[in-house]
Amino acid sequence: MHIILSTIDNIYNWAKSNSLWPLTFATSCCGIEMMSATASNFDIARFGSEVFRASPRQADLLIIAGTITYKMAPILLQLYEQMAEPKYVIAMGACSCSGGMFKNDSYSVVYGADKIIPVDIYLPMCPPKPEALIDAIKKLQNKIKQESLIKREAFISSHKTNLHLKDDLDILTLKEDVQIFKMGL
Amino acid sequence: MSIFYLIYIEFMIRLNAPHWLIFALWHLILFIFIAILLVITVIILVLFERKYLAFYTRRKGPNRVGIYGCLQTVADAIKLLFKENIEPKNIDKMIYYTAPLLVFSPIMTVWFLIPFTSGLIPFDSSCSLLLFMALLSISILAILFAGFSSGNKYSLIGGLRACAQAISSEIPIFLCLISIAILSGSLNLDIIVKTQKDSIFDWYIFPNILGFIIFFISALIVMNRTPFDLPEAESELTAGYHSEYSGMKFAMFFLGEYALTFIICAFTATLFLGGYNSPMGFYFSDLLNLPIIFQEFLKNIEQFIWLMIKTGFLILIIMWIRATYPRLTTERTLNLSWYILTPLAIFNIFIMSLYKLLRSIL
Incomplete structure (x- = not known):
């Protein structure tokens, strides 16, 4: 049984890791570097991930390219929840890793996208170079190659967000310390 | 009757197979042949398009x-197979699940109409021409279903x-098909190909260059290829009619789109570029001195290769257009087909x- 599963694992991981289709999602200046990574000098098409899907249903990889404000947070969460299951997240840039230069005194910036959704790869720098994004994708590929179908249940449950999404979308509740963000604060 | 069918019948009769089995098995073999050809073609076509676009933007692909x-x-296909099946809240379930099948099956049926070799x-x-148009319309209906049921x-x-x-755009296509029917005197694709077999x-x-251009542009509009890819315009409509479809259902739309691209190019080659006929008027396999059955076999393979070369050339033009032109707006597309293509x-x-008339008189 384990032999069969591990063979399937190898094929499946190979397929998953080599066709990471990113979502078209860029909130600020890191988006420019992300676009540059698809263009001719850097070309992430070599790793099979130049297929930017506009619909989150068809995307596998959410590259959070830019600052996440409280106003953007519900939208980010909604996009993440709309993506179909083998889904991965790269937090690109210092803002989406930790809040970056807004860290100490900003009233509107979420200090790190991992407060909202689980993140697989952190990619600091402000903004990261396209080479760095390619490196992050390579690291994510290596991470995917370690996965197995048996541990999948635990993996999915660990990838749940700790936020509640209400129907009207403008109220966002943090489960742990009962904190309520309204849209635009 | 065709050489393959005769060989098959001979073989089955020697095995003492019953008649119904011979009949059924032949159709099964044809179905498997078309299915394998379709999947291989789509896989090659998608990869080729990505490499070709990369070539145009000076990337590696x-x-x-x-x-x-x-x-x-x-790898993409395996990943899409395993992807989660999302069922949105506001869908009309019955239509939502029928649409990906309905978009694909008529296109696959169209593949059966093509004379691949003699x-x-x-x-x-x-x-065949009438069937082609009818089946094409059904796949468009499926796209409307998909858009309507997604909520x-x-x-x-x-x-x-x-x-x-x-x-x-189906009206100009149909009018072009009528002009071909007038020239050949038949709606049967086999006869249409056989009437253009002597030379290039x-x-x-050559008489119908205007018809060829109109047919090609209208075909681009029907296929939703790039200058007219408004139904899935990413900057306006996320992913258009298939934006709520994930995983394998999305893959069916993808498969249908590329299968349609290939088959319309094959149709254009059959109608306007002589189909499986060689442009020289003779076949290389005719020059060999072989037993008749081998010669016929080789000739069929050569005809298949000629058809693929012509189809590939047309596909190349379509991808070239995709790499070059930006998208038109809706009303310009519609104006183009109603006010320019249809009267022409x-x-x-x-x-x-x-x-x-002049040819028959002179």
């Missing part, structure tokens, strides 16, 4: 999976756009009738 990235589409015509009908405003707009485009100047592109196509029928 996929090159990490397999040699020169030859397994890239295989000996291999999967479904030889006396009204998403962008999907709905995409579906309606696809429908409007298809209705407006017998191809219908009617005018073209008139010219072709005149040409046919």
Whole structure:
């Protein structure tokens, strides 16, 4: 049984890791570097991930390219929840890793996208170079190659967000310390 | 009757197979042949398009999976197979699940109409042209279904756009098919191909160059290819009519789109570029001195290769257009097909009738 599963694992991981289709999602200046990574000098098409899907249903990889404000947070969460299951997240840039230069005194910036959704790869720098994004994708590929179908249940449950999404979308509740963000604060 | 069918019948009769089995098995073999050909073609086509677009923007394109990235589409296909099946809240379930099948099955049926070689015509009908148009319309209906049932405003707009485009461009396509029917005197594709077999100047592109251009542009509109890809315009409508579809259902739309691209190019080659006929008027296999059965076999393979070369050339042009032109707006697309292509196509029928008349008199 384990032999069969591990063979399937190898094929499946190979397929998953080599066709990471990113979502078209860029909130600020890191988006420019992300676009540059698809263009001719850097070309992430070599790793099979130049297929930017506009619909989150068809995307596998959410590259959070830019600052996440409280106003953007519900939208980010909604996009993440709309993506179909083998889904991965790269937090690109210092803002989406930790809040970056807004860290100490900003009233509107979420200090790190991992407060909202689980993140697989952190990619600091402000903004990261396209080479760095390619490196992050390579690291994510290596991470995917370690996965197995048996541990999948635990993996999915660990990838749940700790936020509640209400129907009207403008109220966002943090489960742990009962904190309520309204849209635009 | 075709050489393959005769060999098959001979073989089955020697095995003492019952008649119904012979009949059923032949159709099963044809189905398997078409299915394998379709999947292989789509896999090659998607990879080729990605490499070709990369070539146009001075990139390398996929090159990490397999040699020169030859397994890239295989990896994509496996990933899409395993992807989660999302069922949105507001869908109309019945129609939502029928649409991906309905978009794909008519296109696959169209594949049976093509005369691949002189000996291999999967479904030889006396009204192939009519069937072609009818089946094409069904796949457009499926796109409308997908847009309508998703419960998403962008999907709905995409579906309606696809429908409007298809209705407006199917009329010039049909008028061009009428001009071909006038020239050949038949609706049967086999006869259409056989009437243009003697040399390159017998191809219908030479009297009917206007018809060829109109047909090609209208076909681009029906296929939703790039200058007219409004139904899935990413900057306006997320992903258009298939934006709520994930995983395998999305893959069916993808498969259908590329299968349609290939088959319309094969149809254009058959109607205007002489189909499986060689442009020189003779076949290389005719020059060999072989037993008749081998010679016939080789000739069939050569004809298949000629058809693939012509189809590939047309596909190359379509991808070239995709790499070059930006997208038109909706009303310009519709204006193009209603005000320019349709009157020109009617005018073209008139010219072709005149040409046919003069040829029969002189």
